[in-house]
Amino acid sequence: MRCFSLTVGICMGLVATLTAASVYADSDEEKAAANPANWAMPRLNNSLTAYSTLKQINTGNVGKLQVAWTFSTGVLRGHEGAPLVIGDVMYLVTPFPNIVYALDLNHDGKIIWKYEPKQDPNVIPVMCCDTVNRGLSFGDGKIFLHQADTTLVALDAKTGKVVWSVKDGDPTKGETGTSAPFVYKDKVLVGDSGGEFGVQCHMTAYDIKDGKRVWRGYSEGPDDQTLIDPEKTTSLGKPVGKDSSLKTWQGDQWKIGGGCTWGWPSYDPQLNLIYWGSGNPSTWNPSQRPGDNKWSMTIWARDLDTGVPKWVYQMTPHDQWDYDGVNEMILTDQRINGRERKLVSHFDRNGLGYTLDRVTGELLVAQKYDPAVNWTSGVDMNKNSANYGRPTVVERYSTETPDVNHTGICPAALGTKDEQPAAYSPETQLFYVPTNHVCMDYEPFKVSYTAGQPYVGATLSMYPAPGGNNMGNFIAWDGKTGKIVWSDPELFSVWSGALATAGGVVFYGTLEGYLKAVDAKTGKLLYKFKTPSGIIGNVMTYEHGGKQYVAVLSGVGGWAGIGLAAGLTDPHAGLGAVGGYAALSNYTALGGQLTVFTLP
């Protein structure tokens, strides 16, 4: 807390212009994040709004955008996440083998240093759906890398030399690292992947100075493992009671229960709470794991210093569709029903856009953000109901019966939105959300568990939502009312994180490889440029030498590169409709590249 009064002072001044003001004990990161020229955190700020106050590039001139410089990463696999910019240096990380580059912005990206970890390639096939890495973090003079093999490494930001390194998990049991580490105050937070391998997943906080583990909270298990306080931790306003997780699993199944944590945690410095989502319970065959499977599929609000949850809310009890709940938690302050509130908003894979009071965990809004969503008729919002807060499952789309092909379920397992994060502009008070418009057939069956081997137990076929050929939409969403304001159809799923700017322009990438700029108010396309490969990275912006730049990683891959490469078919369209939908492999090929744009 050494800089507390100082930081509060800085914050006061900033709140007016920057909704995402931060209070940090780590003055280094705080300073970097407070400077609007930088992009010092994975989603720019601790609220994850990805809203930049830069406005040199605006609705009037964005049409003139040009490529300033490019950089090949030398790696072919899917490139998720975004680079960081701190001062004159850009930092970026590639998919496996997770090469970290420090690039000199004074010399069009000349390499200052490069760090390449040595990792056992046997981790590659354990990574579900491509060897992605969602980015780096910065703090205390260090760059933090979360490797595929779960090693968390602190590199000296100036030299690239290893300062400390710690192993977070065990890849031989199916546990891998794909998420960006997050630096909040004096801690580095790391989540794990492995929901398809029956990992008991967790979030862990490490000391930024030396990498010592401070706390670890599992997503399921006894209270001493979840760190839940039976009296103080609440769900929808009520204490959860003793062993709230254990009671919702049969026998020891929680030990292989999944609930992974590879998303994007946010942080409220005033409340000292961090927010993130836990993923799907393992296996995908629901009849094999009776119960609500708590606290998988849950929004968590944990105390940053102790890890003890203040509140939890389970979105999809007893998941039957792999609606992994890991997506980002965006913090905003908005007026709802005449009252100014501190909110957390979340676009879940299950197709519902949630808004909760982030202080208490009260559920305020839960609405479909794609009209195609059909597995639920909605969430019970009646506080006096026994089912308060639960989604009502439409019987026809339940997949509880094994060895039956359950058809026509929307959204598909990849969700109405996957990991690619949304952005929020305080000016328009709208969220900008990259979405999938894809449905599925789901056929669960019995599987057996072997440590380190996939533990899936369902087959699924995916196809575009009924009534069209487009597999994605880029939408503007009002989180206060739960309504779509505008929606731009996209041929493929939008698998790129969005950027909102004070220039009134919103940016995103497409799977064909276009960087697109649209008007924040209307969604009107203002600019597009075809980069060398499909975009699954997040668009970012920074200022250098008085000029604003926009940058994005191309490099198709991830789940999208696998699922959409050959083109989807509609199993219900009858014979002869084979290859009916666009195949991504006809539009783009592998290749990691950074493209940096600016005005002439």
Next chain:
Amino acid sequence: MKLRAGAAGVCALTLTALWTGVVMADGSGDPAAVKNQDGKYYDKQGNPTYSIKADGTVDWYTYSGFIRYSSECLRCHGPDGLGSSYAPALVDSLKTLSYSDFLGVVAGGKKAVNTAQDLVMPSFGTDKNVMCVADDIYVYLRARSNGAIGRGRPDKHEAIPAAAKKWQDTCFGP
């Protein structure tokens, strides 16, 4: 023998016994079914193969192979064996790979990790969810590779034969 080593898992005994009975040394050759043994079809060289009736009904193994392929292999090889940004199209691979080559790769894995690429096919030798149904997946991919069935889930299939049910129960265990 890669296969034996790969199968040295939990149900090693049964698996090895089955495989040594049918593995041929050379390519898979003509896929035409000449024998039906308890609902499982074999070509003239004794390799497992598919059987598709005129009305489109597929044999149990082809159907089961579709299900198992989609849950175990699709996440890398893409839907319907068509390949992805991550792993090769198995409908093409099977044009040259023999049954024993196939089993060898599935049980033992395959790697091409160098400066240009990071391709790793995991070894499934100890994974019952794959090894117990390796023949099913092979038969399904063989049918796909020969164009005998199209994309997606086969519409109609033969009921699970008693022998297949028994095999699954012993191989997967309780």
